[in-house]
Structure formats: C-alpha cells, structure tokens
Amino acid sequence: xxxxxxxxxxxxxxxxxxxxxxxxxxxxxxxxxxxxxxxxxxxxxxxxxxxxxxxxxxxxxxxxxxxxxxxxxxxxxxxxxxxxxxxxxxxxxxxxxxxxxxxxxxxxxxxxxxxxxxxxxxxxxxxxxxxxxxxxxxxxxxxxxxxxxxxxxxxxxxxxxxxxxxxxxxxxxxxxxxxxxxxxxxxxxxxxxxxxxxxxxxxxxxxxxxxxxxxxxxxxxxxxxxxxxxxxxxxxxxxxxxxxxxxxxxxxxxxxxxxxxxxxxxxxxxxxxxxxxxxxxxxxxxxxxxxxxxxxxxxxxxxxxxxxxxxxxxxxxxxxxxxxxxxxxxxxxxxxxxxxxxxxxxxxxxxxxxxxxxxxxxxxxxxxxxxxxxxxxxxxxxxxx
Numbered sequence: 001x002x003x004x005x006x007x008x009x010x011x012x013x014x015x016x017x018x019x020x021x022x023x024x025x026x027x028x029x030x031x032x033x034x035x036x037x038x039x040x041x042x043x044x045x046x047x048x049x050x051x052x053x054x055x056x057x058x059x060x061x062x063x064x065x066x067x068x069x070x071x072x073x074x075x076x077x078x079x080x081x082x083x084x085x086x087x088x089x090x091x092x093x094x095x096x097x098x099x100x101x102x103x104x105x106x107x108x109x110x111x112x113x114x115x116x117x118x119x120x121x122x123x124x125x126x127x128x129x130x131x132x133x134x135x136x137x138x139x140x141x142x143x144x145x146x147x148x149x150x151x152x153x154x155x156x157x158x159x160x161x162x163x164x165x166x167x168x169x170x171x172x173x174x175x176x177x178x179x180x181x182x183x184x185x186x187x188x189x190x191x192x193x194x195x196x197x198x199x200x201x202x203x204x205x206x207x208x209x210x211x212x213x214x215x216x217x218x219x220x221x222x223x224x225x226x227x228x229x230x231x232x233x234x235x236x237x238x239x240x241x242x243x244x245x246x247x248x249x250x251x252x253x254x255x256x257x258x259x260x261x262x263x264x265x266x267x268x269x270x271x272x273x274x275x276x277x278x279x280x281x282x283x284x285x286x287x288x289x290x291x292x293x294x295x296x297x298x299x300x301x302x303x304x305x306x307x308x309x310x311x312x313x314x315x316x317x318x319x320x321x322x323x324x325x326x327x328x329x330x331x332x333x334x335x336x337x338x339x340x341x342x343x344x345x346x347x348x349x350x351x352x353x354x355x356x357x358x359x360x361x362x363x364x365x366x367x368x369x370x371x372x373x374x375x376x377x378x379x380x381x382x383x384x385x
Contacts, residue, residue, distance in 0.1 A: 067092040067205070070221075072152075075229030075373040077238055079269050082153045089167060089217045091224065094205045099222025102215060104379045107195070108174065108188065110181035111136050116173070116219065119145040122377055125312035126226060131323025135179040142289060144323040147316055149374050150309055152224040153270050159305045159321045161276060162295040170219035171212055185212040197384020227373030228311040234371065245368040252365025255358055260335070262310075262362075264348045271310035271369070278303040279349055280340025281320050289321065302344045312374075314367045328363045 070091035074080060085091060102108060106115040119133045120126040126148040128134070133145040143159055151157070157169035173179040174188050182188040192198050192210050202210045205218065236244035237253065245253075256262045267273050282288040282303065292301040305321045319325040325334065336359060338351035354362070 067094055069093070070096050070225070072225065075227055075371060077231065077234030077269060077371070078150075078153075078227065078229040078373075082269070084153060084155055084166075085224065086165065086167070089221060091221050092205070095218050095221045096225055097222075098201050098205050099218035099220070100377075101201075101380055101383060102219050103222055105383050107191070107383070108180060109136055110183075110187075113137075114180055116170075117379065120148040122374060123315070125149065125228075125316035126374065127316045129317070131318050133179075135176070136181040139178040141178050143321050144318065146306075146308060147312065148223055149226040149228045150270055150311060151220075152227065154274060156274070156306070160292050160295050161306050166220040166223060167213070167216040170223065171216040174215075188212065189215075195384055201384060226377055228309075228371045229373050231311065231369050231371035233365065233368040236368070246364065248361045248364040249368045250365075251358075252361035252363070255354070255362050256365055259358070260332075260352055260354060260362055261348070261350075265307045266310050272307045274307065276301060276304040276306050277346040277348065278342065278344045279305075279320075279334075280342050280345050281305075281322060281324070283342040283345075284340045287322070291321070300344060303342065304344070304346070310366060311369050311371060314370055328366055329359065332359045332362055 070093050072083075072091060074083075089095075103116045103120075106112050106118075108115065114136050119128045121128055123129075127145045131144060132140050132142055134140050146159060151166050155165060157163040157166055158172070163169035163172055171185065175182050175184055180188075182191075189210050189212055192215075199210060202208065202214060206214045208214075232244045233249075233253070235241040236250070256266075265273050265275070265277055276292040278291075278301075280303075288303055289305075290302055292304040292306075293299070295301075313319075314328065317326060317328070319328070319331050325331050332354070335349070336352045336354045339345060339349040
C-alpha cells in the first residue's frame with residue numbers, strides 16, 4: 001500500500017539546500033554474473049518449515065495445529081537465496097488466504113470505500129495507473145503507488161524506505177488520513193471485531209483475538225505470493241532462448257548493461273539495488289519531496305528515493321515517485337540528459353549521449369521484462385460477515 005504523503009516545497013529550507021552531500025556511493029563494475037545465473041526451474045517449496053520450527057522455539061504463535069505450510073514456487077529467473085520471510089511470520093495457506101481477504105476488503109477504511117487493492121491493480125503491475133494515488137473521499141497524495149509484487153525479496157518498504165519490514169508497511173496506510181483514514185489502529189481493530197467472520201478467522205489462523213500486528217502478518221504473507229519472473233528477458237539471458245526477445249531488445253540489453261549504465265542501480269535478478277538515489281525529480285519545478293531524508297535526517301539523502309524493480313515496467317506507467325512521466329521513452333530521455341542537477345544528486349546520474357536508435361532499443365528491452373507469477377491473484381467472491 002502506498003503512502004500518500006505530499007511534501008510542501010517550503011520544507012526544503014535554505015540550510016538543507018546549502019549542505020553539500022558527501023557521496024557514499026562508489027562506481028562498481030557491472031554485475032554481469034548476476035544477470036547470467038545458471039538456469040533452473042524452482043519448483044520446490046521455499047523451506048518455510050524451518051521458520052515454523054524457529055518461531056516455535058522463540059515463542060511465536062502461529063495458530064492452531066492444522067496450519068498448512070504454503071508451498072511457494074518461484075518463477076524462472078528469481079533467486080531463492082534472496083527470499084525474505086521473517087521467522088515470526090512463516091507462510092501458511094490459511095494466513096495467505098486471510099491476507100488476500102484483507103487486501104481486497106474495502107471495509108478496512110474509515111468510510112468503507114478503499115481497499116489496499118484500490119492502489120494495486122494487477123493490470124497496472126500492482127500500481128493504479130495514476131500519477132499519484134487516491135484515498136478516501138477522493139483525496140490525492142503526492143507520491144505514486146509503488147508496485148507491490150516481488151516484495152518477497154525486500155525488507156525496507158515505501159518510496160522512502162521508512163517501513164523496516166513488509167509487515168510494518170502493510171498496516172501503515174490504514175492510519176494515514178488521506179488513505180484509509182482511521183485515526184489509529186485501535187479504531188480499525190474495533191471495526192474489524194464487529195465482523196464475526198474475521199474474529200473467527202483470526203482465531204483459526206493466529207489462535208487469538210484480532211491484533212493489528214496479525215493484520216500486518218496476514219497481508220504481508222499474501223503480498224509475498226505476488227511475484228513476477230520468467231519474462232522473455234529471463235528466457236533469453238539466463239535460459240539461452242535466442243528467439244525469446246527481438247533483435248532490437250537484444251541490442252537494448254547490451255545498452256542496459258553498458259552505455260546506458262542502467263545496472264548501476266537496476267542490478268541483480270530483481271533489477272533493483274534496493275538503495276536510495278536522488279535523480280533530480282522536483283528540482284526543476286520547485287516541487288521537491290525530501291524523500292529518504294525525512295526518515296534518516298541525513299543531508300546526503302535529501303530527495304533520494306528507492307530504486308524500483310523494472311520487472312513489469314511496461315505495465316506500470318506513469319513513472320517516478322510523483323508519476324510525472326507517461327511513457328518509458330520520457331524516462332529514457334530524462335536519464336539520457338543526466339537527470340536534473342542539484343546539490344544532492346547521486347553521482348551515478350550522468351548524461352548518457354544515447355542516439356535515437358539506442359533509446360528505442362533500450363525501451364524495446366524494457367518491454368521484455370513483463371513476466372508471470374502474479375496472474376493467480378483475484379479478488380475474493382465474498383468476504384467474512
């Protein structure tokens with residue numbers, strides 16, 4: 001779920017703007033080996049049984065003895081070793097299904113009009129297709145809805161990374177006045193306790209009354225099953241299928257790794273370094289969002305935002321944290337110019353001098369990153385009464 005926080009440009013005071021950041025990011029050799037992983041079909045379940053055992057030893061409650069382990073299967077191209085599943089929240093079928101119900105239920109908002117799914121639609125790669133997200137009473141925030149698939153491989157969440165876990169992220173928007181609109185989590189839980197069906201399900205899954213922490217555990221569990229992999233790019237680059245992507249996209253892949261420098265930030269199997277960078281968004285029109293700085297207070301992170309995955313990127317327009325670019329061509333043009341210069345711009349962002357043909361080929365490659373692993377997600381036919 002997206003945070004609809006909108007920053008006033010006046011928050012960027014003269015003192016902050018005058019600070020000269022000391023770059024902590026060093027140029028690294030391209031991680032070509034990460035893009036050439038040995039082909040394998042991951043059909044075995046992630047070993048969450050170990051999490052169940054560890055959780056039991058640490059005293060965590062997972063509900064009744066009938067809980068069935070969720071057999072998570074990763075599409076080709078995704079790395080099992082990068083999976084993030086907390087020991088106190090192993091995947092079970094019952095918990096994932098409960099999370100699906102909560103994700104789609106509009107009653108989990110102050111006026112029963114907004115569900116998590118409102119901002120995370122499958123047809124838009126689990127974004128909403130809008131520049132900025134919309135919450136209760138049509139209120140609009142200042143940041144776009146980030147894609148909510150492949151969260152299985154990430155810890156820090158939101159554009160600014162202020163949620164340390166997916167569980168924390170899953171309950172944050174409920175008490176945002178622009179999003180779900182509850183005054184606090186107690187108010188939300190009180191509303192849920194008036195629904196006997198949910199009280200019953202929480203007893204079955206967690207062995208106790210509804211707690212906001214368990215709401216987060218359930219929604220996070222569901223989100224960890226929404227994946228994207230086995231794209232044409234995976235099959236070409238890792239699988240050796242020479243005809244999986246067209247020649248223009250093949251040229252674009254070389255550009256992606258080399259001249260266009262995309263792998264400086266969009267690295268690894270999930271096409272993200274999971275770090276925060278200042279590209280210059282907002283510095284050209286006096287609409288600067290302080291971004292990561294609001295979380296850490298570090299001057300060098302003024303205007304920095306998390307690198308999003310590029311998987312499903314052709315489906316998730318518009319682009320950037322404020323949704324300012326409508327097309328991938330606009331995004332490539334922006335990077336080609338070297339972003340927007342400002343006192344805190346990441347030193348990885350430089351002019352690229354791509355030709356028109358090279359920009360076209362790069363966009364063609366980005367279109368080959370649409371994959372599978374999320375198509376099973378559908379809205380429940382009914383909700384607990």
